[in-house]
Amino acid sequence: MAATRACGAAANTSENIMSLKKALSVASPLTLRIVAECPVTKARACDLILPHSAVSTPVFMPVGTQGTLKGITVDQLDALGCQICLGNTYHLGMRPGPDLIEKANGLHGFMNWKRNLLTDSGGFQMVSLVELSEITEEGVKFKSPYDGKEILLTPEKSISIQNSLGSDIMMQLDDVVSSTVTGPRVEEAMHRSIRWLDRCISANKNPEKQNLFAIIQGGLNTELRKACLDEMTQRDVPGFAIGGLSGGEEKDDFWRMVTLSTDHLPREKPRYLMGVGYAVDLVVCVALGCDMFDCVYPTRTARFGSALVPWGSLQIKNKQYAKDFEPIDPDCQCPTCKRHSRAYLHALFKSDSAAMHHVTIHNIAYQLNLMRSVRQSIVEGCFPEFIRTFMKRMFPSRDQYPGWAVDALASVNITLE
Amino acid sequence: MADGETWQINTSRKRVRKSVDRSLAHLDECLLVHQKSQELEGVEVFGVVEGGDILEERVRSAKETAKRPVSGFCLDGLQTGSMAQALRTQLISAVTKELPEDKPRLLQGVGRPDEVLASVEAGVDLFEGFFPFQVTERGCALIFNFNISSNPELAELEPGEDQETAGDSQHNGDLNPDDQAQMTSFEINLKDKRYQGDLRPLVEGCGCYCCRNHQRAYLHHLLVTNELLAGVLLMIHNTAHYHAFFGALRDALAEDTLDLLKRRVLGQTERKD
Numbered sequence: 090m091a092a093t094r095a096c097g098a099a100a101n102t103s104e105n106i107m108s109l110k111k112a113l114s115v116a117s118p119l120t121l122r123i124v125a126e127c128p129v130t131k132a133r134a135c136d137l138i139l140p141h142s143a144v145s146t147p148v149f150m151p152v153g154t155q156g157t158l159k160g161i162t163v164d165q166l167d168a169l170g171c172q173i174c175l176g177n178t179y180h181l182g183m184r185p186g187p188d189l190i191e192k193a194n195g196l197h198g199f200m201n202w203k204r205n206l207l208t209d210s211g212g213f214q215m216v217s218l219v220e221l222s223e224i225t226e227e228g229v230k231f232k233s234p235y236d237g238k239e240i241l242l243t244p245e246k247s248i249s250i251q252n253s254l255g256s257d258i259m260m261q262l263d264d265v266v267s268s269t270v271t272g273p274r275v276e277e278a279m280h281r282s283i284r285w286l287d288r289c290i291s292a293n294k295n296p297e298k299q300n301l302f303a304i305i306q307g308g309l310n311t312e313l314r315k316a317c318l319d320e321m322t323q324r325d326v327p328g329f330a331i332g333g334l335s336g337g338e339e340k341d342d343f344w345r346m347v348t349l350s351t352d353h354l355p356r357e358k359p360r361y362l363m364g365v366g367y368a369v370d371l372v373v374c375v376a377l378g379c380d381m382f383d384c385v386y387p388t389r390t391a392r393f394g395s396a397l398v399p400w401g402s403l404q405i406k407n408k409q410y411a412k413d414f415e416p417i418d419p420d421c422q423c424p425t426c427k428r429h430s431r432a433y434l435h436a437l438f439k440s441d442s443a444a445m446h447h448v449t450i451h452n453i454a455y456q457l458n459l460m461r462s463v464r465q466s467i468v469e470g471c472f473p474e475f476i477r478t479f480m481k482r483m484f485p486s487r488d489q490y491p492g493w494a495v496d497a498l499a500s501v502n503i504t505l506e
Numbered sequence: 507m508a509d510g511e512t513w514q515i516n517t518s519r520k521r522v523r524k525s526v527d528r529s530l531a532h533l534d535e536c537l538l539v540h541q542k543s544q545e546l547e548g549v550e551v552f553g554v555v556e557g558g559d560i561l562e563e564r565v566r567s568a569k570e571t572a573k574r575p576v577s578g579f580c581l582d583g584l585q586t587g588s589m590a591q592a593l594r595t596q597l598i599s600a601v602t603k604e605l606p607e608d609k610p611r612l613l614q615g616v617g618r619p620d621e622v623l624a625s626v627e628a629g630v631d632l633f634e635g636f637f638p639f640q641v642t643e644r645g646c647a648l649i650f651n652f653n654i655s656s657n658p659e660l661a662e663l664e665p666g667e668d669q670e671t672a673g674d675s676q677h678n679g680d681l682n683p684d685d686q687a688q689m690t691s692f693e694i695n696l697k698d699k700r701y702q703g704d705l706r707p708l709v710e711g712c713g714c715y716c717c718r719n720h721q722r723a724y725l726h727h728l729l730v731t732n733e734l735l736a737g738v739l740l741m742i743h744n745t746a747h748y749h750a751f752f753g754a755l756r757d758a759l760a761e762d763t764l765d766l767l768k769r770r771v772l773g774q775t776e777r778k779d
Contacts, residue, residue: 157734161735171715185723200724442734
């Protein structure tokens with residue numbers, strides 16, 4: 090009798106553990122399903138299930154810093170197939186501030202975006218606004234460029250703002266150093282980022298609805314990166330970002346840090362490479378094992394009249410397009426290319442800001458389309474061919490292929506003839 | 507459309523007379539070319555009525571232009587800011603008296619709702635202008651009420667909070683005819699701090715994209731942060747609102763309720779002193 094009861098009790102306990110585990114995993118606001126893996130490179134195609142919708146990876150995330158994507162309505166963004174875009178904690182924290190946004194039903198409610206949002210922590214502003222900031226163990230002290238007021242952005246404050254924003258993915262506050270900085274500051278920043286990660290994890294009020302990603306630092310130093318990877322991967326976070334790159338460093342160093350990072354990041358969690366958006370960089374870094382990317386480049390360059398195409402870019406404001414009645418890209422299906430010619434856009438740039446919007450829409454379409462094609466080729470098992478075709482289209486001749494890209498691809502078994 | 511010439515207030519009678527004569531001469535030349543041209547077959551020609559602010563010249567221009575085989579008339583030199591509304595109305599009425607009933611009259615450069623109402627009463631059919639665009643450019647949204655389909659008793663109720671605050675720093679009318687960039691009492695300035703936390707749409711019940719999807723607080727944020735989307739959304743709303751006003755105007759004319767509409771629209775500009 091006692092034996093049966095003991096067995097029964099043991100069975101109950103393991104059942105309880107199983108159902109508890111199940112309950113926890115259902116409660117997790119992020120699930121990554123690996124749909125296909127490239128047998129040649131380190132590339133993967135995944136379904137990233139987030140609270141607002143599924144996201145197909147590899148994915149490019151457009152940047153809507155202040156809760157808006159530079160003149161594009163949320164309907165237009167949705168129609169382009171965008172499943173996730175970015176907002177910025179520093180900017181939105183200043184204007185209009187977390188309290189109002191919370192009142193408006195979070196950033197989703199405030200900008201009326203029904204799909205996913207990722208918020209950056211404000212860390213990057215430490216580099217971009219370095220004249221106005223002071224970094225201590227406590228946090229980053231900023232002097233507001235708008236009213237001169239001083240604000241202290243701590244890990245806790247950053248997460249608190251992001252909790253109010255209600256983004257699906259939140260980034261930890263990291264101690265960011267420019268990739269061109271060397272010396273002990275890099276090591277200090279790496280260790281501090283780990284300590285700040287722990288503080289961010291503790292401060293997260295909504296772990297069942299919002300995913301907190303860690304950001305690997307360590308500059309361009311192999312040992313420091315490795316140390317950071319070892320430490321951070323011990324934390325139970327739903328995803329990892331590779332940070333501190335894409336800031337003007339040599340591309341030869343850049344790709345080596347990317348591939349080192351993906352080598353040491355868990356397979357079953359998404360890898361987000363921050364600040365990367367040039368087409369070549371995207372394709373190469375997918376091959377190196379990255380799943381998610383963001384960059385202001387496509388939307389910013391659009392406002393200067395630069396339209397992205399598979400063979401580079403068109404400077405629409407140039408005289409040569411004044412009488413060119415082709416669309417930006419005859420193969421592109423975006424609303425701009427379906428309706429307007431280069432000549433029209435060329436003329437429009439002289440008089441109306443609508444020109445910028447048309448090119449912005451095209452550039453976002455270009456980026457999303459590129460990633461869609463990348464993903465499709467991974468799923469179909471022909472990613473290596475895709476890369477070769479892509480490079481041939483982008484560069485007039487083999488000797489114009491960027492050296493770093495050739496090396497990086499070679500490191501994952503892709504030879505470009 | 508034939509080409510006319512526009513003149514300043516207080517232009518001498520001699521110069522105004524010349525402009526009327528010149529415009530008629532232009533028109534006759536245009537009509538000749540139009541007759542002979544195969545490409546222009548099917549394209550209509552409008553005559554342009556000039557005359558500055560001189561009643562006799564206006565009447566003369568109207569009479570003479572009406573003798574020509576044009577399909578419609580453009581009333582030129584009467585745009586917002588060129589003269590006081592009362593004078594404009596007087597001139598338009600005098601002109602339209604001389605024009606055939608069955609040909610359209612187009613007025614250029616007039617856009618404010620009160621001016622539109624007065625001009626319609628004086629006989630204008632078509633309006634060309636950019637009032638909604640100007641409103642958008644100054645970061646404002648049209649909110650004036652033109653709804654008279656509800657209970658007429660309710661229509662007499664106190665105006666809503668917005669109507670009291672709308673352009674309350676402004677006085678409409680003829681005080682600053684040249685100051686076209688000034689906000690009117692038909693709009694609200696979304697840059698104003700009071701809209702920072704206002705989670706209502708620009709106009710309750712408006713079916714435009716902006717009002718269906720966004721709130722005043724968001725528009726305020728976009729304007730304060732100099733974001734491009736502000737202009738996009740405001741232009742959508744202002745255009746929709748303005749078009750809906752014209753729809754209400756046509757209905758009111760058809761149902762003979764223009765007085766009611768005037769009271770509804772203009773009642774918002776009266777100071778309740």
